[in-house]
Amino acid sequence: MPRLEPITTDNVLAACAIAVRPDQAGLVAPVARSLAEAYVQPDVAWPRLIVDGDNPVGFLMAFFDVPWRDDDPTDLRSGLWRLNIDAAQQGKGYGRFAVESLAGEVRRRGGSRLLTTWVPGEHGPELFYRRLGFRLTGETSGDQVVGELEL
Template sequence: MSSPRLEKITTDNVLAACAIAVRPDQEGLVAPVARSLAEAYVQPDVAWPRLIVDGDRPVGFLMAFFNVPWREDDPTDVRSGLWRLNIAANQQGRGYGRFAVESLAEEVRRRGSTRLITTWVPGEHGPERFYRRLGFRLTGELSGEQVVGELDL
């Protein structure tokens, strides 16, 4: 890993972003990048999609949200978090996921929040160990069928 960075999704890199694919055993655990970009397109005030690039190589994709009401029954519960993280199958285990989460944590702090949340599908091939190693703790909540993790910043 040289010096990875986050880039906005543009007409110049959208196809490279859509070509990012996780390992086959992870496909049911995270939506494909194309679906994430479609969701970002219809929710431009919520979604913050970024391509993870190292040198000139796309190595992953993340999508975040900032200061969004989390629960309909409690409008004061406003959160920022990691919505999607896709690291290319052949780039996993090289620190790009950690870089992405740490970069997002900096952005969340810059925007005035003190915690970062994410959700994941529990299971054998799921990312729980990865998130727990980064300091996320389980909140005891579910978002649909996904568990919610929180990282204090």
């Protein structure tokens, strides 16, 4: 059964070794970059290793109740910041597990929606997110579209 584990000194190298397929590499930041961002934003980032048994299979990083827009500090949102499933582990349900686990954490913290962003395109994750129930909000974040899952 897969589980989420905090990133520790014992598993950080395993987390950094997770790599998506080459055709996905330009669509999601490498885990090492995500961990660097988490290090400088410890009050925002929630990084987790996705483990099945003793095997690291993926990485996710989330945020909770973060101001979304500079012009409205009361617009607090929670979401999936990064999701990297190792190329050899894709198609086995680990991405779904990660999103559903994060949705449960958002609910536990009192939230009612989960956001994520993705780069649109042929090899992008839009179909994956849409199958999980995310809908486009019409917003963008840089070159990415914003999807929302009502919890």
